[in-house]
Amino acid sequence: MCPNTNGMKRLPDNAPMSRINFPKDITLFERGWLSSNSILITGSEHNTLIDSGYATHAVQTLALIKTALQGRPLDVLINTHLHSDHCGGNATLQAHYPELQTLIPPGHANLVADWDAYALSYTPTGQLCERFCFSTTLQPGTEIELGQQLWQIHAAPGHDTHSVILFEPTSRLLISADALWENGFGVVFPELDGLDAFNEVAQTLDLIESLRPTLIIPGHGGAFTDVNEALARARKRLNGFVQDPEKHIRYAAKVLIKFKLLEIQRIQFEELLAWANATDLVTHLHKFLASDTTLESWIDTVVNELVHAGAARREPAMVLNI
Numbered sequence: 001m002c003p004n005t006n007g008m009k010r011l012p013d014n015a016p017m018s019r020i021n022f023p024k025d026i027t028l029f030e031r032g033w034l035s036s037n038s039i040l041i042t043g044s045e046h047n048t049l050i051d052s053g054y055a056t057h058a059v060q061t062l063a064l065i066k067t068a069l070q071g072r073p074l075d076v077l078i079n080t081h082l083h084s085d086h087c088g089g090n091a092t093l094q095a096h097y098p099e100l101q102t103l104i105p106p107g108h109a110n111l112v113a114d115w116d117a118y119a120l121s122y123t124p125t126g127q128l129c130e131r132f133c134f135s136t137t138l139q140p141g142t143e144i145e146l147g148q149q150l151w152q153i154h155a156a157p158g159h160d161t162h163s164v165i166l167f168e169p170t171s172r173l174l175i176s177a178d179a180l181w182e183n184g185f186g187v188v189f190p191e192l193d194g195l196d197a198f199n200e201v202a203q204t205l206d207l208i209e210s211l212r213p214t215l216i217i218p219g220h221g222g223a224f225t226d227v228n229e230a231l232a233r234a235r236k237r238l239n240g241f242v243q244d245p246e247k248h249i250r251y252a253a254k255v256l257i258k259f260k261l262l263e264i265q266r267i268q269f270e271e272l273l274a275w276a277n278a279t280d281l282v283t284h285l286h287k288f289l290a291s292d293t294t295l296e297s298w299i300d301t302v303v304n305e306l307v308h309a310g311a312a313r314r315e316p317a318m319v320l321n322i
Contacts, residue, residue: 020215020223023171025147028217029064031057034262036086036219039175040068043147046075050166050175051219052089055128056263061089062096076146077102078138080177081163082112083186084122085259086219090132103144106137107162121189125256126279128263138164154211158201159186165204167211174213179204182216182224184237187252191245192281198242205234246289253285253302258311261321269317273299 022028027040035053038061042048047069053061065074074097079087082104094100104112111119115131122129138144140155149168156165156179166175178186179201190197209231216230217223224230241248260275261267267275276282276299283295290298303319306312313320 020225022215022223023147023149023173026173027068028223029061030222031220032262033220034085034259035061035088036083036177037217037221038064038089039217040065041147042069042072043145045145047072048076048078048146049074049093050078051080051086051177052077052093054085054263055088055091055130058089058092058130062092065093073097074100076100078166079104080165080175080219081105081160082108082120083160083178083189084125084127084129086177087132088127088129091130094132101135102133103136103138104134105162105164106139109134109137121281124280124284126260126275126282140164154207156204156207158190158197158204159188161190161195161197161200165208167213169211172212172214174208174211174216176208176216176218178219180208180216180230180234181218181221182226182230183221183233185234186219187255188241188248189252191241191248192252192285198238201238202235205231205238249285249289253282253289254306254309254311256282256285257299257302258306258321261306261312261319264321266318266320269300269303269319272303272319 025042029038029040031037031053035057036051038053039050040047049065074093077090077093077100090102094102108120112134117123138153140153142153143150144153149170152167152169154165154167156163156177159178163177163179165177165179185201188197188201213227215223215225216227273296277295286295286298303312303314307314311322313322
């Protein structure tokens with residue numbers, strides 16, 4: 001059910017222990033790139049998880065939370081946005097914690113209520129997300145109590161039109177989701193549909209700078225304190241995409257295929273081609289970038305670029321994640 005609602009521990013998949021100290025009520029699960037990071041905030045009144053990872057890691061997500069909470073319940077689940085790698089564990093957590101309150105950004109609430117998997121991006125990206133429900137929405141411009149602190153909710157469009165970020169002004173800790181990583185930001189998916197979302201990315205970076213955070217927990221990668229340097233790198237990357245939009249689209253194509261490899265680890269090339277042919281966003285990018293070549297030839301080129309970058313490996317008729 002989804003009831004209505006009016007020192008750091010770091011447990012990564014395979015990563016070294018961070019030297020960054022967080023407020024004692026915060027635990028970061030740094031997950032890698034298939035699953036987003038998850039942040040557990042404990043308190044005397046309720047325990048909250050921010051983002052639940054990808055569907056294929058849902059059992060692992062639950063195990064990490066149960067270990068951290070040591071028999072206490074998970075009371076609140078927050079999604080910064082509804083991409084599959086941030087909310088794919090929602091259904092599993094809701095099944096295990098029947099009283100769990102789930103809060104999502106408001107922009108896609110009607111799509112979740114009606115469960116429109118296409119409009120939510122899961123079908124056109126060829127990604128998994130089991131149906132989940134929600135209790136209420138996160139309203140930008142308001143505050144929410146997490147642990148013992150009030151956190152500000154800010155709209156952060158760009159990577160996702162309806163994404164939010166969370167800021168705690170006392171510790172100056174920002175949970176930035178995919179709006180800012182230490183070395184960039186997430187693919188700007190609205191831009192792939194012809195929407196001018198690069199300006200929104202720039203505005204969100206300006207917002208983050210105005211908040212003056214001293215510590216950022218991103219949606220992927222480790223927490224970091226070199227905020228000004230990260231913003232400079234993000235703006236440089238954004239400017240490169242603005243100057244050469246096709247560069248961003250080529251990057252998006254590689255991200256989608258790499259994500260599939262992260263999910264399944266190894267796949268026959270013919271099976272990868274069949275998946276690509278059935279995945280609307282991939283075929284859309286192919287038509288935009290390489291309509292004069294066959295889908296097979298283009299996928300072959302993208303895979304080779306991943307191999308050249310050290311992000312994949314090829315064997316006869318097989319493509320493997322590395």
